[in-house]
Amino acid sequence: MYIKKILAAIAVIGAILGFMFVYYVYNAVFSPNTAFENDQAYVYVKTNATFADVKEQLTPLLKDVNSFAKVSERKAYTSNIKAGKFAIKKGMNNNEIINSLRSKNLPISLSFNNQETLEKLAGRIATQIEADSVSLIKSFKDASFIKNSKFNDATALAMYIPNSYEFFWNTSAEGFRDRMQKEYNRFWNETRLNKAKAIGLTPQQVVTLASIVHKETAMVTERPRVAGVYMNRLKKNMLLQADPTVIFAIKKKEGNFDKVIKRVLYKDLELDSPYNTYKYAGLPxxxxxxxxxxAIDAVLNYEKHDYYYFVADVKNFGYHKFAKTLSQHNANKQEYVRWLNSQAIKR
Incomplete structure (x- = not known):
């Protein structure tokens, strides 16, 4: 009888312990384990990150990081870390968190525009994906890549078509660059290639002229007319005489693309640079x-007209006054110069 009582007691204790173990496991695996109030939080896991790195990021987001670590070990996540951007939703349990970290790398919307140099582009992209600006600029300027892509150091920026693109956060520098090459080739479809051929320009020349048009006017509706002015000049073998090219030449010479230049001076027009379209004919x-x-499509679909000159319209800011003759242009220009002087804009 005594032995039976002992065995019964052991059975009860075993059942209790078993229940406690099951309860502990259930809680560890299936109970909510988030400690933030927002609907969700994001975790950015770097390439080659260790479990310790992941754990460090998750520590402020979880109620019990130790239970997460134990479940991670049992599910073999600790030795199978995935890089990327992952969402942890409020109320998730350890099992759901691990499943998300394992297989739900979220894409990001990456965008860029108006960068003047590859260096500035690298800096912009580095704020949006894992790759840093050093690795990005190295990949952008890779000599063999540039040559094989049929660009050169001066035209390499033309390959990057500003837009919004979907990427994974852990995209490498080379992965971003190679994707941009594909996007460039996709952008230059048969329709655009035929339009470029019809106006006697290569895609790279179109982008070069478009960059001038872009700098000349922010008004999208005016860009085809501005493009038409420069196309008229190219056809007549006239100097383009585009102020933005002089500004670029100054910045390039000084190595300072953060410099703000609001007014081009007569002395600037003497700068000896292939980008100075007051000295050198044709495109830079x-x-x-x-x-x-x-701006690119404005060049491809430039407005057909007889204008050869334009200057900022001081009575309708953002737009320009166009002229067919030099005498009319000079009259418009005098009005603009008077306005500059009245505003004390000297540089």
């Missing part, structure tokens, strides 16, 4: 900035 060696798609 490459784009002076990254034109947006509207």
């Amino acid at each position: 060696p490459g784009p002076i900035a990254m034109p947006d798609i509207s």
Whole structure:
């Protein structure tokens, strides 16, 4: 009888312990384990990250990081870390969190526009994906890539078509660059290629001219007319005489693309640079900035007219006055110069 009581007691204790173990496991695996109030939080896991790195990021987000670690070990996540951007939703349990970290890498919307140099583009992209600006600029300027892609150092910026694109956060520098090459080839479809051929320009020359048009006017509706002015000049072998190219030449010479220049002076027009379209005929060696798609399409669909000159319209800011003759242009220009002087804009 005594032995039976002992066995019964052991059975009860075993059942209790078993229940406690099951309860503990259930809680560890299936009970909510988030400690934030927002609907969700994001975790960015770097390439080659360790479980310790992931755990460090999750510590402020979880109620019990130790239970997460134990469940991670049992599910073999600790030795199978995935890089990327992952969402942890409020109320998730450890099992759901681990499943999300394992297989639900979220895409991001990446965008860029108006960068004047590859360096500035690299800096912009580095704020949006894992790759840093150093690795990005190295990939952008890779000599073999540039050559094989049929660009050169001056035209390399033309390959990057400003837009919004879907990427994974853990995209490498080379992965971003290679995707942009594909997007460039996709952008230059048969329709655009035929339009470029019809106006006697290569795609890279179109982008170069578009970069000037983009800098000349922010008004999308005016860009085809501005493009028409420069096309008229190219056809007549006239100097383009585009102020933005002079500004670019100054910045390039000084190595300072953060410099703000509001007024081009007569002495600037003497700067000896292939980008100075007051001294050198034709298009500059490459784009002076990254034109947006509207500027590129403005060149491809430029307005047919007889204008050869234009200057800022001081009575309708943002727009320009166009002229067919030099005498009319000079009259318009005098009005603009008077306005500059009245505003004390000297540089």
